[in-house]
Amino acid sequence: MSAPYPWLETAWQRLLPTRTRPVQALLLTGPRGVGKGALAQAWAHALLCEAPLIDGSACGSCPACHWLQTGAHPDFRLLTLQEKTSKEGETKMAAAIEVDQAREVVDFVRLSTYRAGFRVVLVNPANSLNLAAANSLLKVLEEPPLNTVFILVSDQPRQLLPTIRSRCTRLDIGLPSAESAVQWLSGQQVQDAQTLLGLAGGSPLDALNWTEGTELDVRQSILDGLARPKQLDPVALAERWKAVKLQTWHTVAYKWLGDLLAVRMQSRVQFNPDFNEVLTKLGAQVDLAKLLELSKMHAAAGRTLMHPLNRALQQEAWLIQYRHLFD
Numbered sequence: 001m002s003a004p005y006p007w008l009e010t011a012w013q014r015l016l017p018t019r020t021r022p023v024q025a026l027l028l029t030g031p032r033g034v035g036k037g038a039l040a041q042a043w044a045h046a047l048l049c050e051a052p053l054i055d056g057s058a059c060g061s062c063p064a065c066h067w068l069q070t071g072a073h074p075d076f077r078l079l080t081l082q083e084k085t086s087k088e089g090e091t092k093m094a095a096a097i098e099v100d101q102a103r104e105v106v107d108f109v110r111l112s113t114y115r116a117g118f119r120v121v122l123v124n125p126a127n128s129l130n131l132a133a134a135n136s137l138l139k140v141l142e143e144p145p146l147n148t149v150f151i152l153v154s155d156q157p158r159q160l161l162p163t164i165r166s167r168c169t170r171l172d173i174g175l176p177s178a179e180s181a182v183q184w185l186s187g188q189q190v191q192d193a194q195t196l197l198g199l200a201g202g203s204p205l206d207a208l209n210w211t212e213g214t215e216l217d218v219r220q221s222i223l224d225g226l227a228r229p230k231q232l233d234p235v236a237l238a239e240r241w242k243a244v245k246l247q248t249w250h251t252v253a254y255k256w257l258g259d260l261l262a263v264r265m266q267s268r269v270q271f272n273p274d275f276n277e278v279l280t281k282l283g284a285q286v287d288l289a290k291l292l293e294l295s296k297m298h299a300a301a302g303r304t305l306m307h308p309l310n311r312a313l314q315q316e317a318w319l320i321q322y323r324h325l326f327d
Ligand SMILES: [Zn+2]
Pocket: 048, 049, 050, 051, 052, 058, 059, 060, 061, 062, 063, 064, 065
C-alpha cells in the first residue's frame, strides 16, 4: 500500500522496512497540514495489522485492522486534546493534554498486550501535553515496556520537553514542492489550486480544507473589511464575524498582517495575491512599529486559540488597533 499522500512516500518507505523492529519512540515533525497525523495513523495500523501486506503496510481487512477502523483496538491508545463542556453548556477543545490522560496511558502500557503483538500509543499534538502530562509520559519513554511503540506528532517540536525529544527518533516531513502539491490538488478537482496553495502557505491539506465549506466566502468577507481600514466599523464587523470559526478568523487575519509586513519590508505579497493592489497601497501607509506589535500579539493569541467569553469585544478591540495602523 502506498503512503497516505504522495509526498509522504519517502518517509513511508523509510518506516515500512522497520515494521518488525520499529523504534520505540518516533517523533514525526513538520509544518501543519502536511499529513503527519495520517502518516502516524498508517504507521500504527501497519504495526498492529495481523496480516500485513508484503511491503509491511496494513491489510485493511483483518480483525486488528477492523478494530482500528472502529477505534476499538485494545492495544492502541490515542492521546489527544479532548472536548470539554463548560458549566454554561459550551463545548470547546481543551487547551492541553491533561495529566489524567497521560496517567491512563502509563497504566495501559504496563499491562500485557491483548493480541500478543505491538502496543501502540499515538500522541498528537505532542506539544499540547501539559508539563505534568509530559513528565508522566517521560517515565515510560525512558524505559518503554517490551513491544510498546510511541508515535509522537508535532508541528512545534521545540515546545516539547528536551528530555522527551531526546528519547525519540525524529522523522521530519517537509512541505511538498509547489508543483507536486498543485498536481495533487488538481487531482482532487480543486479549481485554482495555485492560488489556494499560496493562501494555505504551501500546505496542500490546508488548501484542500479551504475549498470545503464556506471558508473562501468567509475569507472574502474578512478581507473586504480589512481592505478598507479607514471605513471599517469595529462594532458592526465584530458582530458580523462572531460566527466565524476562530481558527479561520485567526489564519486569515494573520496572513493579512503578514502580507502588510511583506509589502512594507520586501515590496511583495506572499499570501493574498488576489488583493495585491490594495495590499501594496496599504503597506506603504502602515505604521511599522504598530504593525509589528499587533502581529506579535496576534501570533501569541494563536498559540492557544481559546474561545474567550467576550469574543465580540476582543475582536472589536483588535479592529480598533488595526484601524490605528493607518492613522
Ligand atoms: Zn490487517
